[in-house]
Structure formats: C-alpha cells, structure tokens
Amino acid sequence: MAFALDNDVFFAALYEGHVAHRKARDWLDQIKSEGWGIALETHLAAMRLLMNPTILGRSAFNGKSALEIVDTELSGTHPGEVLIALGRPDPNLFHKATGHRQIMDFWLVQTARDNGYILITRDRALARTWPEHASLLD
DSSP: OEEEEOHHHHHHHHOTTSTTHHHHHHHHHHHGGGOEEEEHHHHHHHHHHHTOHHHHGGGOOOHHHHHHHHHHHHOSSSOOEEEOOOSSOOHHHHTTOOSTTHHHHHHHHHHHHHTTEEEEESOHHHHHHOTTTEEEOO
C-alpha cells in the first residue's frame, strides 16, 4: 500500500522542532519502501513553512534551501512521488464539507485517492470522515 502524507505529517518528519517529529520521522522511514508521496500542494506548503520566520525564527530558510530540503527528502533509495490531482473537486467528497478549513484537507484526500494512495494525517476528524481514504498517524 502506498501512502500520501498530509502537510502536518510531512512537515513534522522534516522539522526536528515539530512536536510530532520523532513519530513522523520514524513512521516515514519505516514505510518508504512500501511507496509514498506528497501532493504538489503539500510540497509547496512544506517549503512555505520552512521559510516562515514565525515558525523557524532566525533559522528560516530561503527558497533555494527550502526546495533542496523537500527535494532531498523525496529522493534516495525509496523516493517519494509528487502527486497531482487528476480532475476537478469531486462532488462526492466536497458535498460533505461543513467548513472552509476542510477544503484543502478534502482536496488532499481526493489527490491521494485518485493516485491510489491512502492519506496519512494527524487530523482525527479528517480520518474519521474518510476512513476509506485516510488514516491517522497517532
């Protein structure tokens, strides 16, 4: 089974200062050989967070370094894929949305699903809403 990481899991695996770093890092290292990836939107969000001085303080990276960090994680013996959505938002998914904050989460579910991946998230509500497409990293 292949796994797509949502941004909270992916960023946690990248950034040692994240509260879930150790859990996300260990999990990612264990499953890489099974197949893994991130949505293009997660790639960009991770770069944005790596460049954000509110999160990383004086250790914030520039664009070149942030891109290299993400691309380095995606390379190696078991490289990660960058997943791209295959179509417009699926009404079967988006009709369940009850709040504006769910839109990107549901998009990641759709992107993972359409590419044959299970989305791994730290968002309990998302995993409960889409148990057939998302799984909780707890």
